[in-house]
Amino acid sequence: MTTIDSSRTADETDRAAFRAGPVDEQSRARLAVNGLDYRRVATDGDDYAGWLQSVARGFQDGERTDEQVAASRERSGYRRLTGVYDAAGPVADAPVATIASWLSELTVPGGAAVPSCAISAVTVAPTHRRRGVARAMLEGELRAAHAAGVPVAMLTVSESPLYGRYGFASAAAGASWEIETRRAAWIGPRAEGRLDFVPRERVRELLPVLHERVRHRRAGEITVPGGHWDGFAGTNPTAEKATDRRAVQYSDARGEVRGAAVYTVRERHNDFTKGTVTVHYLVAETDDAYAGLWRFLLELDLVAEVHASELSVDEPLLWMIADQRAAKVTVRDHQYVRILDVVAALESRRFGAAGRLVLDVSDPLELTGGRYLLEVDDSGAGRVRVLGDGETVSAVTLALGITELSATYLGGVALETLAAAGRVTVDEPSSGAAVSVDRFDAVATATRVLSWHTAPRLSIWY
Known part of the structure; x- marks a missing residue:
């Protein structure tokens, strides 16, 4: 498998090599002991329909029609698909477990985009639970990404307790809003631009362009696969109720489109004055566009x-x-992150303050554990060095798991919070330090260094 240089953007050659890479041999052998076949699935192959039906079943969706299978096949070529098959079952061509992944980019504090392995479509049939299938698939995918030189893996989850054992952590929360419009009363800016309804096909063209302009501004955002834009815009011909979606664009005084929103309205039949709007996607390049669309x-x-x-x-x-x-605002875990290469991941982001930290990192999968020295300069740029056996450094020392380090990666979880929760051990510098620092100050120092000035955000599920 081609190794990716984490200092540059992954190109189509990298993505194709990752898709074509073999399954992890360790996981393949583990599953084979139980009579299960662990193999990749080609999007354009005969196995794809069965793989997709198993995914739908795993997420409690209905069986896919031939038209839906064809539409999904057309939009899924970017993904690496893997299935686990039980030849002893009555439907041998339908996998009992599935997983998908692809090379994406994750925006990190400071605006850089880091090559990342996005993971999705993780299912295990209830008939094959508690046989180590999920463990084999997830560990296998992480080892494959690590072998390819990808510094970070990421996913959004249906069941949040499942992924910490593999080193994932909730790194960016998502907020859901329910707003009573009559109580809200707009007091924000009066945007000077123009709002217009546009067809779904037009907003499908606009959304990826606008997202590309803004995704580097907020840690946590990712490159979005094309099929997702069809879902938001309602241009997937097999999607349910796609024609219910309405779209508006916001143009500035020069006529440049700076934002767009897609929404649906549900009537309340016993009182037509009390409909409900669901916003499926809103993207704004400027403050005026943001205000204009929300108003x-x-x-x-x-x-x-x-x-x-x-x-x-x-x-x-x-x-x-x-x-x-x-506004009733509900906050919950959303974007999960798993660091696969501590040096590459940390050197890609910026930090909240200058300082020196020793990171004593444990990793349950033994992919990236070890002791590291992080040195951050006044610009917020960090350099990371692997410490040798027995090497001592006079710096605040953090003993933490890869899960906890991943939680801090986007700047959305404070080190101070993890320390108070007993998830991180913080030690002050040794007595040889020039200035004595107590534990409280050590925690504060580490928190400032690993922080960032804006909360991370991910605007999609994947």
Whole structure:
């Protein structure tokens, strides 16, 4: 398998090599002992339909039609697909477990985009639970990504307790909003631009362009596969209720499109003045576009509530409405991150303050554990060096798992919080340090270094 240089953007050659790479031999052998066949699935092959049906079943969806299989096949060529098969079962061509992954990019503090392995479609049939299948698949995919030189893996999850054992951590929370429009009352800026309805096909063209312009501004965002834009815009011909979606664009005074939103309206039949708007996607390149689009949605006629999800935990919208209690905001875990290469991952991001830290990292999969010296200069750039056996450094020392280090990676989880929760041990510098530092100050120092000034955000599920 081709090794990816983490200092550059992964290209199509890298992505193709990753898709074509073999399954992990250690996981293959482990599953074979139980009579299970662990193999890759080609998007254009005969196995794809059975693989997709197993994914649908795993997420409690209905059986896919031939048309839906064809549409999914057309949009899935970017993914590396793997299945676990039980030849003794009555339907041998349908996998009992599935996983998908692909090379993407993750925006990190400071605006850099790091090559990352996005993982999705993780399912295990209830008939094959507690046989180590999920463990073999996830560990296998992480080892494959690590072997390819990918510094970070990431996923969004349906069941949050499952992934910590593999080193993943919730690194970016997502906020869901329910807004009572009559109570909210807009007090934000009055945007000077123009709002217009546009067809779904037009907004499908706009969304990836706008997202590409803004994704480097906020840690946690990723490159979005094309099929996701079809889902948001309602241009996937096999999607349910796609024609219910409406789209608007915001143009500035020069006529440049700076934002767009896709939403649906659900009527309340016993009172037509109390409809509900669901915002499927909103992207804004400028503050004016942000204000203009949100004001439009909150002031729609015959609407009592506006619902939106995958928002940031520090949305400016909260300060654009007169009654903040009109918004019910629910925060939960969303983007999970797993560092696979400590040096490459940390040197790719910027940090909140200058300082020196020793990171004593444990890794349950033994992919990237060890002792590292992180030195951050006044610009926020960090250099990382692997420490030799027995080498001592006078610096604040953190003893933590790869899960905890991954939690801090996007700047959304404070080191101080993890230390208070007993997840990180923080020791002050040795007595040989020039300045004496107690544990409280050591925790504060580590927190400042690993922090970032804005909360991370991921605006999609994948």
